[in-house]
Amino acid sequence: MTVLARTIEATRRYGDVLALDRVSLDIRAGELVGLLGPNGAGKSTLINLFVGLRRPTSGTVELLGGSPGDPVTRRGIGVTPQETGLPESLRVGEIVDFISAHFPKKVEKGELLARFGLSDLIKRQIGGLSGGQKRRLAVALAFAGEPKLVFLDEPTTGLDVEARRALWDGVRAFHEDGGTVLLTSHYLEEIEALAERVVVVGRGRVLADDTVRAVRDIVGVRRVSLSAADLPDLPGVIGSEREDGRVHLLTTDPDRLVVELVRSGAPFSGLEIRPSTLEEAFLTITSKESAHA
Numbered sequence: 001m002t003v004l005a006r007t008i009e010a011t012r013r014y015g016d017v018l019a020l021d022r023v024s025l026d027i028r029a030g031e032l033v034g035l036l037g038p039n040g041a042g043k044s045t046l047i048n049l050f051v052g053l054r055r056p057t058s059g060t061v062e063l064l065g066g067s068p069g070d071p072v073t074r075r076g077i078g079v080t081p082q083e084t085g086l087p088e089s090l091r092v093g094e095i096v097d098f099i100s101a102h103f104p105k106k107v108e109k110g111e112l113l114a115r116f117g118l119s120d121l122i123k124r125q126i127g128g129l130s131g132g133q134k135r136r137l138a139v140a141l142a143f144a145g146e147p148k149l150v151f152l153d154e155p156t157t158g159l160d161v162e163a164r165r166a167l168w169d170g171v172r173a174f175h176e177d178g179g180t181v182l183l184t185s186h187y188l189e190e191i192e193a194l195a196e197r198v199v200v201v202g203r204g205r206v207l208a209d210d211t212v213r214a215v216r217d218i219v220g221v222r223r224v225s226l227s228a229a230d231l232p233d234l235p236g237v238i239g240s241e242r243e244d245g246r247v248h249l250l251t252t253d254p255d256r257l258v259v260e261l262v263r264s265g266a267p268f269s270g271l272e273i274r275p276s277t278l279e280e281a282f283l284t285i286t287s288k289e290s291a292h293a
């Protein structure tokens with residue numbers, strides 16, 4: 001399958017901060033890929049490398065067979081960054097015309113607005129739109145030039161459920177017509193609603209690149225925490241660490257783990273069970289450390 005965007009061992013530093021650490025990733029034609037990761041994982045940095053807003057400190061980035069630095073290449077993509085500022089005095093229809101004018105091919109205005117549930121707002125000034133409507137418009141504009149590949153950085157931030165659904169419908173329609181999308185999110189639920197492939201990023205590295213189902217199994221992990229001096233080997237523990245005298249055990253079956261813990265007779269106190277955060281689940285599982293005392 002044709003690769004539309006690719007990084008090879010891409011590293012990006014901001015001063016002392018290593019935002020991306022040797023990331024190699026292919027985005028193939030027709031894919032809808034979700035980039036999932038906690039705050040500061042490096043998602044926006046990766047998108048910025050792909051769309052030519054930043055250059056890698058080392059490594060290579062390719063876009064549509066060319067370089068992201070080339071404005072002609074960039075005409076083949078659509079982008080909605082995390083923060084968007086649209087001119088307040090323009091009307092919705094006017095901003096669509098303005099953006100479309102930059103592209104050789106364009107989606108018909110009425111159709112573009114309908115796809116994102118914005119038809120009724122065509123004559124409204126942008127300054128009079130709600131935050132959610134502005135966000136939806138900013139996302140719709142990424143599709144205006146009939147792009148081959150669209151990058152959406154947290155497209156549904158600040159949207160209510162209905163607006164989020166309207167936006168998802170627009171993205172799905174583009175994908176069903178063969179379009180390729182890379183979108184970032186903090187939420188697996190969002191990626192699950194849209195994507196088939198999930199790339200999990202944490203601390204600048206790709207931690208997993210798999211189907212939504214496979215990633216969901218890992219994210220479904222629970223964290224069982226307790227205070228104990230010594231613990232025997234317990235079944236079903238897929239990762240563990242010790243912190244300030246507490247032991248954190250990761251498992252997909254916390255009920256069984258607790259039963260086995262009690263059966264083992266090992267003294268413990270302060271038992272707590274909670275869902276693991278994405279970062280905990282992935283970093284603990286992928287680290288080789290084990291903290292069986």
Ligand SMILES: Nc1ncnc2c1ncn2[C@@H]1O[C@H](COP(=O)(O)OP(=O)(O)OP(=O)(O)O)[C@@H](O)[C@H]1O
Nearest residue numbers: 014017018019037038039040041042043044045046
């Ligand atoms: N312009 C910058 N100058 C300095 N550090 C930066 C800059 N941009 C990003 N960083 C740092 O690089 C790391 C990765 O940031 P990035 O914005 O790519 O993460 P993210 O996964 O998109 O996070 P979020 O989900 O919060 O948007 C973070 O530690 C961030 O503080």
